Amino acid sequence: MTSPAPSPPRSPAGPALLLAGDVGGTSTRLALAAPDGTLLAVARGGPGNPNALGHPAAADELAAVFGRCLRAARATDADALRVRGVLGMAGASALTDVDGFLARALPGVAPGSVRVLPDLAVAFSSASAERRGYVLLAGTGAGAVQVADGALVERRDGWGWLLGDAGSAFWLGREAVRATLDVLERGDAPGPLAAAVLAATGSRDVSSLLAAVYRRPPVELAGLAPQISAAASADPVAASIAARGADRLLASWHALDPRPGLPVVLTGSVLVRPGPVGDRVRAALGGVGAANPVHVAGDGLAGALWLAVGDGTPAGTGPPPLDHTRLVAQDFTDTCG
Structure with missing residues (x-):
């Protein structure tokens, strides 16, 4: 038995x-x-x-x-x-x-x-406390998602540094290096942003900057993002990069076709910490007549x-x-x- x-x-x-x-x-x-x-x-x-x-x-x-x-x-x-x-x-x-x-x-x-x-x-x-809403992320990576009952039901960007993450700390750091290379190749005097990038990487010219960047993992470019924030008030190049980064993040958000009334939560260092990117995004999302309540994670x-x-x-x-x-x-x- x-x-x-x-x-x-x-x-x-x-x-x-x-x-x-x-x-x-x-x-x-x-x-x-x-x-x-x-x-x-x-x-x-x-x-x-x-x-x-x-x-x-x-x-x-x-x-x-x-x-x-x-x-x-x-x-x-x-x-x-x-x-x-x-x-x-x-x-x-x-x-x-x-x-x-x-x-x-x-x-x-x-x-x-x-x-x-x-x-x-x-x-x-x-x-x-809501069951449904949106998250806009900009840290090392970046993207926008719709959340429902603990699940991610829709996403825009968040594809990783190689294919996307527009407006992320990595994206900002890469744009800072590109702008610095452009200054050096034209033979112009480095402005505040270029000078900060050269100091942070221990570089002095195009060859040494390229060598400094390529001998490190690509994601470490995110560490240069704070140079954008620090230089934006005095350097139009840094201000332009910050504005473009914020606009790319907002484009990811709007691509979700957000439903009015549902909250959007901001997360990631680029959006949560004080700085020109986060300031521009918060102003756009939380301005007069804003359709979606804005919260910080x-x-x-x-x-x-x-x-x-x-x-x-x-x-x-x-x-x-x-x-x-x-x-x-x-x-x-x-x-x-």
């Missing part, structure tokens, strides 16, 4: 523990919260993006941070069965074998209890927690019960030391 298959483990009695994650190529941050979104613990670790590290290494880093978070929340390994939540991750759509990755990264958590969502969807929820961990309160994807469930403003205003710094 065949023995019956064992029953799946039952969750311990008690309310769910909410898990929120902000997983990137620089750090891994996890938070545990009560069902209403009140924080219990926050833990931080090293890089955890599986697209950059590989699945095993990223999963192991997540598991270590998850363990610290459980202990800081005074939860036991058995309490992991009560966990449900959301991990925000750059390149989430490229993650293969999500179930296998999560089983290793979050030991003891029931399958299907945690969703992996794109980082831009989490960024949207860090600044808006907050902490990605807060956005993931807001979605976790709504049980991962809040489609059809109505708004989560906790006030969005109070939830995202909590202190998301590491409590694990």
